Amino acid sequence: MEIKPDKILFIKLGEGGKYEKDCIEKSQTLRLGYQESNHQTCISNDWTTLHTSFQQLGFNKSVSTSHTNQIRLFYTEDEKTLWITFYANKLWWCFSRPVITQLSDGSKSRPVIGKWSDEDIFGNKLLASNISGRLLKTQGFRGTICKVIERDYTLQKINRKQSKEILEVENALAKLNEKLAILIQNLQWKDFETLVDLIFRQAGWQRVSDTGKNQKTLDIELFAPVTSERSIVQIKSQSTLREYLDYKEDFAPMNDYHRFFFVVHSASNNLANYKDSGDSNIHLYLLEKITELTISSGLTEWVIKKSS
Structure with missing residues (x-):
């Protein structure tokens, strides 16, 4: 269900994030430090007295106002306010x-409705790497609670709604994938083999054998210098499920290799619909995956030139 909050607030769960793990993974709460603030004063909404108490502690008027306002938000925001934070x-x-509770260490907590979520409403993880720097910079707020300026963007991420410009780019990318897949299928065999070789090399693998030597279970042998992994790549322009399963049997006793890649751009229906058992070291790459890797490896123009 799409969320429609009245307000969005960022909260830093403790100095240096010291409350994050407990709040998010265990207690399902919001938690506020400010042990020096009087709980009863806040419950009574006596914000003038709270402001004065901060000045008596030596804070100037401006800083005292900031502290008071942040605490007031924690105590008074209703159930229609969306709270966000960054963790892991x-x-x-x-x-x-x-519903505010004072804990034994003087900090305060309020219960989360349900639980903290790190997913959008369709179940996709909200990874920081996929979030705009405009929102990420909120983490740099030097206080505890602040209003989220990027309200619309935050709701777009959580509700998985894209702007018109992003939708246009996504549609263009989908069209590129569709047309590029056709070009890849039409590549000459040797060019397709070279494309696969280039994809793996762009990913940091080093080729340690020549391609196209007609070895039964090996078209390319690769080495990953960072992890010292050795891999075999078997390349097919066309293949069936039976052929793939036969190669899996051939791969099984090859204990000197860490990974096996079976790459084919035109799979039979039974192979295209096959759901692998999840063998962690055997990877089936069909046309969709090959097209995706071609684009991400910056090889689109290479395919176009080879197809011209």
Whole structure:
């Protein structure tokens, strides 16, 4: 269900994030430090007295106002306010009931409705790597609670709604994938083999054998210098499920290799619909995956030139 909050607030869960793990993974709460603030004063909404108490602690009027306003937000925001934070390199969000409890260490907590979520409403992880720097910079806020300026963007991410410009780019990319897949299928065999070789080399693998030597289970042998892994790549322009399963049997006793890649651009229906058992070291790459890797490896223009 699409969320429609009245307001979005960022909260830093403790100095240096010291409350994050407990709040998000265990207690499902929001938690505020400010042990020096009087709980009863806040419950009574006596914000003038709270402001004065900060000045008595030596804070100037401006800083005292900032502290008071942040604490007031924690105590008074209703269930229609969306709270966000960043933890474990992800964006987390929740709604919360304004039921404030003072804990034994003087900090305060309020319960989350349900639980903290690190996913959009369709179940996709909200990884920080996929979030705009405009929102990520909120983490640099030097206080505890602040209003989220990038309200519309935040809701777009959580509700998985894209702007017109992003949708246009996604549509163009989908069209590129569709047309590029046709070009890849029409490549001459030797060019397709070279494309696969280039894809792996762009990913950091080093070729340690020549291609096209007609070895039964090996078209390319690769080495990963960072992890010292050795891999075999078997390349087919066309293949069937039976052929793939036969190669899996051939791969099984090859204990000197860490990974096996079976790459084919024109798979039979039974191979295209095959759901692998999840063998971690055997990878089936069909046309969709090959096209995706061609684009991400910057080899689109190479394919176009070879097809011209």
